[in-house]
Amino acid sequence: MYRSEIPGYVVLKDGTVYQGFGFAAPGRVFGEIVFNTGMTGYQEVITDPSYYGQMVTFTYPMNGNYGAADHLLESGAVHSRAIVVREAKNTNYNRTCPDAWVEWLHHQGVTGVGGVDTRALTRRIRAHGAMTACVAAGPDLKVNDLLEETRAYPSLSGRDLVRAVTCSEPYVVATSGARYHVVAFDYGMKRSILKNLLEVGCRVTVVPAAFTPRQVLELEPDGVFLSNGPGDPAPVEYAVASLRGLLGQVPVFGICLGHQLMALAVGFSTYKLKFGHRGINHPVKNYLKDAIEITSQNHGFAVAPPGGRPDSGTGVIWLPSTRATWSSSRTSVRYRSATST
Amino acid sequence: MLLGSGPIVIGQACEFDYSGTQACKVLLEEGYQVVLVNSNPATIMTDPAFSHRTYIEPLVPEVVAKIIAKERPDALLPTLGGQTALNLAVALTEDGTLERYGVELIGANYAAIHRAEARDEFRTTMASIGLRVPESAVVRSLEEAHAALASGLRLPLIVRPSFTLGGHGGGVADSREVFDMVVKAGLDASPTHQVLLEESVIGWKEFELEVMRDLKDNVVIVCSIENVDPMGIHTGDSITVAPQQTLTDVQYQRLRDASLDIIRAIGVETGGSNIQFAYSPETDDLMVIEMNPRVSRSSALASKATGFPIAKIAAKLAVGYTLDEIPNDITKKTPACFEPTIDYVVVKTPRWAFEKFPLADARLTTHMKSVGENMAIGRTFKEAFQKSMRSRELDVRPDIPDDNGALLAMIAIPSAERYDLILEAIRRGVTLESIFRATMIDEWFLEEFREIIEAENRLKSFAVRPAFAESLPPTAGPRHEAQMGPALAGEAAAGANLSAVAASGPPAEGSAALATLPREELRQAKRLGFSDGRIAKLLGCTEPEVRARRLEDGITPAYKAVDTCAAEFEAYTPYFYSSYDEENEALPGEKERVIILGSGPNRIGQGIEFDYCCVHAVMEMREQGYDAIMVNCNPETVSTDYDTSDRLYFEPLTFEDVLNIVENEKPKGVIVQFGGQTPLKIAEQLHEAGVPILGTSQEAIDLAEDRERFGGVLQKLGLQAPPYGTARSAEEALAIADRIGYPVLARPSYVLGGRAMEIVYDRASLERYIHTAVKASPRHPVLIDRFLERSMEIDVDAVCDGDDVYIGAVMQHVEEAGVHSGDSACVIPPVTLGDEVVRRVEEQTAALALELGVIGLMNVQYALQQTDEGSTIYVLEVNPRGSRTVPFVSKATGVPLARVATKVIAGHRLRDLDLPGWEESVAAGRVPRRRDLTHVAVKEAVLPFPRFPGVDTTLGPEMKSTGEVMGVGPSFPVAFEKAQLAAGDRLPSKGTVFISVCDADKEAAVGVASTLARLGFRLLATEGTYLTLGRNGIEPELVLRYSQGLQAREAATARAKRNGGVDCGHDIVTIVDLIEAGEVDLVVNTPRGRGARADGYEIRRAALRRGVPAITTIAAAQAAVQAIEASFGGEVTVTCLQELYPGRGR
Secondary structure (H helix, E strand, O other): OOOOOOEEEEEEOOOOEEEEEEEEOOEEEEEEEEEEOOOOOHHHHHOOHHHOOEEEEEOOOEEOOOOEOHHHOOOOOOOOOEEEOOEEOOOOOOOOOOEOHHHHHHHHOOEEEEOOOHHHHHHHHHHHOOEEEEEEEOOOOOHHHHHHHHHHOOOOOOOOOHHHHOOOOOEEEOOOOOOEEEEEEEOOOOHHHHHHHHHOOEEEEEEEOOOOHHHHHHOOOOEEEEOOOOOOOOOOHHHHHHHHHHOOOOOEEEOHHHHHHHHHHOOOOEEEEEEEEEEEEEEEEEOOOOEEEEEEEEEEEEEOOOOOOOOHHHOEEEEEEEEEOOOOOEEEEEEEEHHHO | OEEOOOOOEOOEOOHHHHHHHHHHHHHHHOOOOOEEEOOOOOOOOOOHHHOOEEEOOOOOHHHHHHHHHHHOOOEEEOOOOHHHHHHHHHHHHHOOHHHHOOOEEOOOOHHHHHHHHOHHHHHHHHHHOOOEOOOEEEEOOHHHHHHHHHOOOOOOEEEEEOOOHHHOOOEEEOOHHHHHHHHHHHHHHOOOOOEEEEEOOOOOEEEEEEEEEOOOOOEEEEEEEEEOOOOOOOHHHOOEEEOOOOOOHHHHHHHHHHHHHHHHHHOOOOEEEEEEEEEOOOOOOEEEEEEEOOOOHHHHHHHHHHOOOHHHHHHHHHOOOOHHHOEOOOOOOOEOOOOOEOOOEEEEEEEOOHHHOOOOOOOOOOOOOOOEEEEEEEOOHHHHHHHHHHHOOOOOOOOOOOOHHHHHHHHHOOOOOHHHHHHHHHHOOOOHHHHHHHHOOOHHHHHHHHHHHHHHHHHHOOOOOOOHHHHOOOOOOOOOOOOOOHHHHHHHHHHOOHHHHHHOOOHHHHHHHHHHOOHHHHHHHHHOOOOHHHHHHHHOOOHHHHHHHHHHOOOOOEEEEOOOEOOOOOOOOOEEEEEOOOOOOOOOOOOOEEEEEOOOOOEOOEOHHHHHHHHHHHHHHHHOOOEEEEEEOOOOOOOOOOOOOOEEEEOOOOHHHHHHHHHHHOOOEEEOOOOOHHHHHHHHHHHHOOOOEEOOOHHHHHHHHOHHHHHHHHHHHOOEOOOEEEEOOHHHHHHHHHHHOOOEEEEEOOOOOOOOOEEEOOHHHHHHHHHHHOOOOOOOOEEEEEOOOOOEEEEEEEEEOOOOEEEEEEEEEEEEOOOOOOOOOEEEOOOOOOHHHHHHHHHHHHHHHHHHOOOEEEEEEEEEEEEOOEEEEEEEEEEOOOOOOHHHHHHHHOOOHHHHHHHHHOOOOHHHOOOOOHHHHHHOOOOOEOOOOOOEEEEEEEOOHHHOOOOOOOOOOOOOOOEEEEEEEOOHHHHHHHHHHHOOOOOOOOOEEEEEOOHHHHHHHHHHHHHHHHOOOEEEEOHHHHHHHHHOOOOOEEOEOHHHHHHHHHHHHHHHHHHOOOOOHHHOOEHHHHHHOOOOOEEEEOOOOOOOHHHHHHHHHHHHHHOOOEEOOHHHHHHHHHHHHHOOOOOOOOOOHHHHOOOOOO
């Protein structure tokens, strides 16, 4: 779709307005607007729970090229409730994708605004930071009203979004012949992570974010995995507290939000990045292997580089293991128990 | 030592000048001593400033070995000079040269090259990492091929010769009937006499990934490219799009993972590789088609498409850097290991030259046939596609049948016009489903085309009545229309000139339609990539009206940066494309700026030479303190490297697109004289739109190009031109020819590179020409010139500043008049003209330049006719612009002519520039020119005949060459021989020479034959030549002509049947059989008019098949014999430019 008769708007908190056309589900969606630079994987992006509370603009201008399919879902729901694109396709010529994208979005109730100069929007976000915005499609929209509501809408910082996306009950996923038992804290876990754990021979018990150390240890895991998830790690205090009780008891590893929570648990701090890293082309240097690895990234917060030695009270020392090669943000950190070295 | 790729040929074009130039720059920056070898003088890389030692020498092992022995390089980098350089590296490894001189091969090692290039090894390597290649067999003979068929290989089979470029010599065998023929052609084309028979994946989807690896085994994917055309059409002949459009992330990651495995398994240690995949959407099968362990045409495209300079990074990796150590110039922040991601769509469209080779098979196959390409960038596929379509600059319009069934049948056969036909079919309501069945083009693309037509229809609905142009039947109008028909070509028409656009619609109603068109509709059309011209046609108004309306409504393009990162980081390198989006990132700079217009896609008659001139103009303008802004749409070139100019606009070179840039930049002016005919074509419109043209004025251009006005100039100066006339009808043409006398040179008035130009010897032939080849009409007159038989051609390049003229060089053509100057060998300094003729030519050139008011470069072509009464000099043509020979002149004389011209354009006076030979010439009362050359330089043309089976290899007034080489030596014969060797013709020092010449050449042939006989050659001749030579005391052996042999065979068979005896027909041997049997080492065969053409044709094609040098003009034969004599028993010496001109370069 390169045009429609339905008006669409993207209204940023700073007063910038982008006009386009509306597609998929009409509506008004508020949240933080971020950009993703991947040229494929749009369905994976908006079903990734890490995008909860956010709206995505895709820098690649042709969106929906190959359609949509269940096997591409990263979770059972769409978490980015609105998207902003230059052009949206509504065809399904790829044999592995039975659904047409725009129709699928409509069915999922996702609001779309197309025809937008998404590069201009991306440059705005890059210059001024990810910010609260409204994406609206439909007749009778008043830009001034949208702007007012956008300004009144709470920012992501300081809000616990994990609560909204974590599972309510623990569940077990396993294939035959699993060698390890991993307990995975679901802060908003992507399906592909679960799939990867299964592929490397793990039986996985997925548990809600609020599980206590005792509940976890009762499951007698070989390791504890901390998943990705949306938003600011700082307000997810119950998770941090739970981790403090686990560190040193059992091997713990995590990515994304999980990794940030672990950092908080050992006494580091986290901070909000100006506009985050979202894409599938980011190189990371693995100092242990002296190698560059191309990664997919999706985070708006980062672990603060420690000013000095971390809190000695936690009993861990900090080792730099990988580092984004273009910025100082730590993409992963290894924590090792001081007593075990 | 860096190896270039030699002359421009189909499959290996100026992309390797781009990569080699980048590599030279990097290596110089890193502090290396750089030795460069390339036989192509038209390249930027062979400028003396780009290396320490620049050898313009033949790219053959024994010559390169000599240079190695002389220069003793530490390392050889062969991965940036295409297949030519890679093959040389293999040869120099195998013959022990590299080991003997302790030269390290860097970039790719011998084993890796072999694993990637030797087909069976490649196949095994792929199997070892679990990847499939199509089932195949390597065969070295027809018998082995039959055995492979018998052992279960299934048709259709693709035949790929080993070690050839662009799939040259390959083909598809889809039936048992053609199998033998295709296999034989492949075996002949392969230098190792080895072909791969491969199960066909025709119709599968084709993808390419550009991959880079460093010494620490870090790998990045630079770009994915999807071929819109499915498998079965060479990627060089396919429309391609980047990034890939139709695969899911899961499918794309599969290609990505496979690419990482492949580059590791092949063992390319550092640098870039191109990997081609076939993917079947039906079965989800993936196959690896090929892997090039070097930079390629696709990597040049990927570099331009992403802003990631693959060749530059490859050079850095080759000397030991790792990907994370190399900063990205564009962002300055990210390292080279950051995989590029793009926020636009790139479409590449090839450009063919089938109109030049009417007998060639114009079907597109696995064997590349295009001569150039354009690239367009847009925010969406539709926008990029439409921009790419109009960047083709077509000058021949496709014939489209009225019947939809016939149309679909044409669409099913891949051709140069395929996309014009598809758009027309959709326009006529043919279903996407049936187009898909005919083409296997992914419906995703067809749907995009449908949306373009949908938008067309929407615009048409605003027209008051169907536009006049639309109601014309598609086949109306002459076949050779200068401009594409509006209803047919869609965006191709946008390149057409304004007056034609204005003439074709009824303005009154059209203007009314434009007035009722809502602003939003106009904006939407522009966003989809429609040109103003196209919109005008759809509405039935004029292009200027659309433009005026658009500006009134504030609908102007926004320029977006190509930044490798989709705006995630700030971009510092200004590389832009237009889109009708909101935010314009290309805000004009502070400095005064000039725009230099490039030459668009390479084609025959307009190639790398013009890019060379443009790049020099850019470099000089920067030196003069201006911001130099480059506009071009050819992804293969140095001019479209983002660090060549201060600002690069990757845009079509149409009036509209250029004017938009001018309005955005507000430059001091635009330079049109370096990009060949492309910018010159729009100069008038730019001038009329108030754009300052720098250098030669529009008035002067017109004076030179308008025949009648130019005739006045000649008359005023007392110069002679062949008698001529302009015919607007067949009757007029015949009357003119009768008046001026036969033979005449006939040509359409609007052509480039001698298109459809023919020498006509009599009235009947002229009638045929005028009725069938070119239809004369008032709109498209035919020019008739007296053809000067047996005259010598002279080319001059000169620079004029309004007061003075500086001659670059006077060049003498080796071939006589009648062979297009672009196809003729030529020599600096002239060898047989004599100083008096040279003086007169210089003076005439100066007079012409001053009278026309040229400011900058000018090229003049003369014919010299020598009779007993003396010599007469005729002016054949004046081009008030940079010519094809400017780089050759610059390399041969050490005077960078394009830069001198640019200085003049910037306001300098020639007399202040301290030019070589100025003082000396002035003192001698001569026009200034360099006069101290102690060497001779020969330029030889390189022809694409091996690519076009069935096409005759003779030369004529229509240009056919794709590239050129230069040979330098102490004398003409030595330089000529080197030029021949560089062009791929190795003149024999012993063996057998076959001579057969037309009557006019018989006398001259005696001299040629007697020298050869004296040198110990065995001579063969057919009847007529045999008798002539015999009368002059030379005794060649008599051989049968091909046609005589056929007759004799038939007679023998008939006799045997009649008498019941043995059929001795198969014992009859003709010259063609001898050539096929490899018994002939040189062929001299000059065509003798139309009648006996068939014989000569068979001889020349046989020679081509066997790779035997075949000389088709007596002048070239004389030069060749001199060359053979000069080198008899002698040693080749190698010389670099820095030795010829001390003080130039590094």
